[in-house]
Amino acid sequence: MMQILLDPKYLFTILLLGTIVFITYLSKRNENASDFFVGGRQFGWFTNGSAIAGDYLSAATFLGLAGLTFSIGYDGAFYTFSFSIGLTLLALFVAGPLRRLGAYTVADFVAYRFHSKRARIIAVIVVLAISGFYAAPQLLGAASILSMFFGTSYEFGILFTSLVMIFYVGVGGMKGTTLNQALELWIRLFAFIVMVAAAIYGGFHYQKILAVISDFSGTIANTGNYTENGKDIVFNGEKWYKSGLFNPNFWHSISMVIGLALGVLGLPHILLRFYTNPNAKAARKSAVMSIGIASLFFGLAVYLGVVGRAIFLEGNASTEVMKNLVTGGDNMVVPSIATALGGQWLLGFVIAGAFAAIFSNLSGLFIASSGAIAHDLYAKFSKKELTQKQRVRAGKWAIVFLGVFYGVLGLLVKTASIGHLVALAFTVGASTFAPIFILGIWWRGITEKGAIAGLVIGLLASLFMIFFSSVLPEALQFRVPGIITVPIGFLSVYIVSKLDGKVPADVNLFMRKVHAKEEIS
Amino acid sequence: MKEKEFVMTDEPCETIHIKELPELDEETRYIAKTEFRTGLSLTIIYFLFVLSVPVMNWFKPDWAFTKLFGGMSASWFLTTIFAMAMAFIIAFVHTKLYERWERKVGTTIQATGNVEKNEITTPSVENEKEKEIVK
Numbered sequence: 001m002m003q004i005l006l007d008p009k010y011l012f013t014i015l016l017l018g019t020i021v022f023i024t025y026l027s028k029r030n031e032n033a034s035d036f037f038v039g040g041r042q043f044g045w046f047t048n049g050s051a052i053a054g055d056y057l058s059a060a061t062f063l064g065l066a067g068l069t070f071s072i073g074y075d076g077a078f079y080t081f082s083f084s085i086g087l088t089l090l091a092l093f094v095a096g097p098l099r100r101l102g103a104y105t106v107a108d109f110v111a112y113r114f115h116s117k118r119a120r121i122i123a124v125i126v127v128l129a130i131s132g133f134y135a136a137p138q139l140l141g142a143a144s145i146l147s148m149f150f151g152t153s154y155e156f157g158i159l160f161t162s163l164v165m166i167f168y169v170g171v172g173g174m175k176g177t178t179l180n181q182a183l184e185l186w187i188r189l190f191a192f193i194v195m196v197a198a199a200i201y202g203g204f205h206y207q208k209i210l211a212v213i214s215d216f217s218g219t220i221a222n223t224g225n226y227t228e229n230g231k232d233i234v235f236n237g238e239k240w241y242k243s244g245l246f247n248p249n250f251w252h253s254i255s256m257v258i259g260l261a262l263g264v265l266g267l268p269h270i271l272l273r274f275y276t277n278p279n280a281k282a283a284r285k286s287a288v289m290s291i292g293i294a295s296l297f298f299g300l301a302v303y304l305g306v307v308g309r310a311i312f313l314e315g316n317a318s319t320e321v322m323k324n325l326v327t328g329g330d331n332m333v334v335p336s337i338a339t340a341l342g343g344q345w346l347l348g349f350v351i352a353g354a355f356a357a358i359f360s361n362l363s364g365l366f367i368a369s370s371g372a373i374a375h376d377l378y379a380k381f382s383k384k385e386l387t388q389k390q391r392v393r394a395g396k397w398a399i400v401f402l403g404v405f406y407g408v409l410g411l412l413v414k415t416a417s418i419g420h421l422v423a424l425a426f427t428v429g430a431s432t433f434a435p436i437f438i439l440g441i442w443w444r445g446i447t448e449k450g451a452i453a454g455l456v457i458g459l460l461a462s463l464f465m466i467f468f469s470s471v472l473p474e475a476l477q478f479r480v481p482g483i484i485t486v487p488i489g490f491l492s493v494y495i496v497s498k499l500d501g502k503v504p505a506d507v508n509l510f511m512r513k514v515h516a517k518e519e520i521s
Numbered sequence: 522m523k524e525k526e527f528v529m530t531d532e533p534c535e536t537i538h539i540k541e542l543p544e545l546d547e548e549t550r551y552i553a554k555t556e557f558r559t560g561l562s563l564t565i566i567y568f569l570f571v572l573s574v575p576v577m578n579w580f581k582p583d584w585a586f587t588k589l590f591g592g593m594s595a596s597w598f599l600t601t602i603f604a605m606a607m608a609f610i611i612a613f614v615h616t617k618l619y620e621r622w623e624r625k626v627g628t629t630i631q632a633t634g635n636v637e638k639n640e641i642t643t644p645s646v647e648n649e650k651e652k653e654i655v656k
Contacts, residue, residue, distance in 0.1 A: 074586075074596065078575075081600045084608050085571060091612040092560040096619070103529060115534040207591025214592050242586050243578040243596075250579035257571060281623075284616045291612045295605035302601045380531060442557055445539050502536035508545050509527035515553040 008348025009149055016187070016352045017164070020359065023179050024172040045282045047182050049289025052273045054181035056087065056264070056290065057297050058134070058361035059141035059331075062188055062354055064419035065298065066337070067330030069305025070312070073213075073240030075247050077302045079419070082256045082480075084298045086264025086426075091287035094265060097441045097514035098274045099283035105275075105371040106268040106433065110455075111380075113440050114448035115504055120376055122455045126432045127268045127372040129459060131365045132409050133425035134267070135402075137418040138365070139410030142358045144331055148324075149351055154414055161358065162407040168359065169366040170399040173392070174276060177363045184356035189293065191353030192300040195334075198341040199307045206303055209310035214241035221315030226326035233326070235313065252478055259427045259482020265437055266429025269364035272371065308337045331418055362406075370398035423480050424466050430482050431458035431489035439493055441514055444507045450497030458489030559618050567611045574599055 004010055043051070061083070068076030103109055106127055111120035143157025152160070169177055216237035224232040239245060247253045264270060277283040311317050312325050317340045324336040338350035374394035379386050386394070413421060435454050439446045465481035478484065497503075504510070545553070577585040578596055585596040 074578075074600070077597065077601050078578075081574065081604050084605055085567075088567065088608045088612045089564065092564060092615050093557075096556075101529075108529070111531045112529040115530060115532060117531045120531055205591070207593040210592025210597060211588065212592070214588070241592075241594075241597075242582060243575075250575055253575035253579065254572075257575065261571075281620070284619065288609070288612045288616050292609045295608050299601060299605040442553070444542065444545070447536075447539075501539050503539050503542060505535040505537045506527060508543065508549070509525060511545055511553060512549045513527040515549055515556065 008345045009351045010348075012348040012352035013355060016184075016355055019183065020164075020168055020180055023183065024168055024176040026176075026179075043178055043276050043278075045277070045285035045289055047178060048273060048277055048282065048286040050182035050185045050293065051178045051276075052087075052270065052286055052290035053293040053297070054185035054360040055269050055273060055364035056267075056294055056361075057185065057188065057357060058422065059138050059354065059358045060418050060422035061297065061301060062192075062357035063141060063331045063334050064417075064422070065301040066305035066308060067333040068246075068419055069302050070308040070325075070333040071330050072245040073309075074243050075245050076305055078243065078247065078253060079256065079260075079423075080298045080302050082260035084295055085257065085261035087270075087287065087291045087294055089261060090264055090270070091284060091291060094271070094437050094441065095274050095283045095287040096280040098271060098437070099277050099280045100514050100516075103275060104375050106271050106368065107372055107376040109271075109440065110436060110451060111376070113446075113504075113510060114451055115506075116448045116452075117380070119448055119452055119455075120380065122452055123433075124372045124376045126428070126455055126459055127376075128369060129463075130266065130268060130425050130428050130432075131369045131372075132406070133421060133428060134269075135362060135365045135406040136409035136413045137416065137421035138358050138362045139406060140413050140416060140421075141331060141418050142355065143410065143414075145335070145351060145354055145358075148328065148332060149335070149347075155411065158407050158410040161362070162403040162410070164359065165362050165366055165406075166400055166403040169363050169370070170396045173395070174367055177367050178276060181360045181363060184360040185293065187356045188353035189297060191338075191350050192297065192304065194346065194349065195304055195338055195341060196300050198346065199304070199337075202341060204307045204310055206306065209306055210241070213237050213306065213309050213313060216313050220313055222319075222322050223315070223326050225319075226323045237313075240309070246479070251483060252480075255478045255483035256423075256480045257482075258486050259430050259480040260423065262430035262434040262482065262486055263423075263426025264429070266431075266433030267426070268368040268372070268429075268433070269361075271433070271437070272368045273364070304334060304337055307341075308333045311337060311340050329417075365406075366399055366402055369402050370395050373398035373401065420479070424462075427466065427480060427482055427485055428459060428462040431462045431485035434486070435490045435493045439490070439497075444503060444511060445497055445501075446493060447497045447500040447503050449500045449502075450493045450495075453496040454489055454493030457492040458485065461485045461488045555622060556619070559615060559622075563611050563615050567607065570599075570607060571604075574604070 005014070065076065065080045065083070068079050070076070098109065101109060101112070103112060107120045107123035110123040111117065139158050139161055142161040143154045146152045146157035146160065147154055168180065172180065214237045216235060219232035219234050221232065224230055227233060243253065247256060273286070274283045277286055308325070311321070315322070321336050321340045324332050328336060335347055335350055335354070338346040374391065374397070378394045379391050432455050435458065436451055440451065462485045465478070465485055469477045469481065476484065544550070574596065586594045588594055589598070
């Protein structure tokens, strides 16, 4: 028993879980709905900026981006580049006005802007769709790590992670979630920095290893033992170094930029974060801080992916590392690099970092979706007036429901790619909420019918392009179909609003609320 | 007299045809315009850079992937290092510009001592250009 506890991967994971329990216990007092859903709007820019970055940098970022760079080279770096754009757009156009409105949930914005219960219900459906796409791959990541490093079954991994989340978010609410997210962000960032330092110390200088990889052509030594056909893997460094392994042409690259950049503007768990700031100024500063952290993180992720490829091409790593790099898939590249660079201690730290990423992101999704169910559906459509305690209790029951719902989704995506599923969540966000938030904040002409049409058509177009795009001509089949679905979302809102023309009579007051200086609004 | 405030409710409210909608009050229009103009200018600069990367990759690949120092090419450098700094710089500049603008507005409030009839509509006596934009 003692031997197991001293194993770094157990030690760091238990330390992480213990810290989560401690913080959750300290912040368990959630007396009213504001405490539970938006943490009493008390978090300053540093805590909230860390939490936004924590929300954004999910398992897909911690494990996926380095893995994508490892396997598809420059296109993996371009994937990362596309992910890095969205938070800046959010800071420029949405963060401040959203905070000035001062609501509880994403659906609140839609419902209050148009004074529409119908719009609220549609917004809740979209929130649950995006959260589902986003949560399932996080659970997949957690279950894969548990399975690979702790020997548990995939199903146990899903159950365990769901239970941890139900406790974590159900007891701590937004307060506990924010503090845990902030802490977890620094754990995984530190893990990346340690890995990068170890890589540089080991002689893996960026420009040097890029040159080695791009010049490599032929078979990779010591890989044949782990491939299905028993032959060493063939690798073409020049192809890896250039665009084309994932995005076959220019338009696919542009589609990826559009889908991932605008997708952030439609992610409910990110948008919700701006309600937790005390004012719009803090909301803006939070956004800037989160962009700084995320940018650093993205840069490190790509570098580590390149380091992983260099280690793999050398073929001198331990049999365990070589085996994992061949058979573990993209998501196991970061743990493999950690083992190669720093042995079991660094691996243990990285596993804790990966759990931190998963818990942090999942908790944000749980809070956003529980708000959608408890606040937007139950409290708003309940015939009786609910007390604050009843609202909090409804939020907690919603979290239990979501634990089951996300758990089932997690079981269904066992063989999917984390990075790709998350990209699909971004596509839905970019085609639904992004048009509503941008046009809703900056254009008085948007109408209730326009907003509903935008949400419904944007959602259906995204789902069609995700699940049924194979029926379209090849030129219209995109891996990240933002180039098709985002214009459809924006045009639906614009055209239907123009045809309808009936805007809420208090739209000028709304504009004053979200744009005026805070002492005025 | 207390001005009318936006009421956050789902309850249906009256609608009005967009053509009959009164103009936004000057101060809100000024603030929204300034905020949007700042955001849009920075977005245009940012997206000129963002879109130049795939354009370069696909239409000038020899130039984009020529090794400049070690194995680092223009594309690898712009995509993995410069872009990350750029995302932060654009957001940082936006926040700084907004804070400077807020301070300027605040100074005008103090100078005129008039908060109800908003001072933002006349940002500063010296700045005739801005007054023109408001009008």
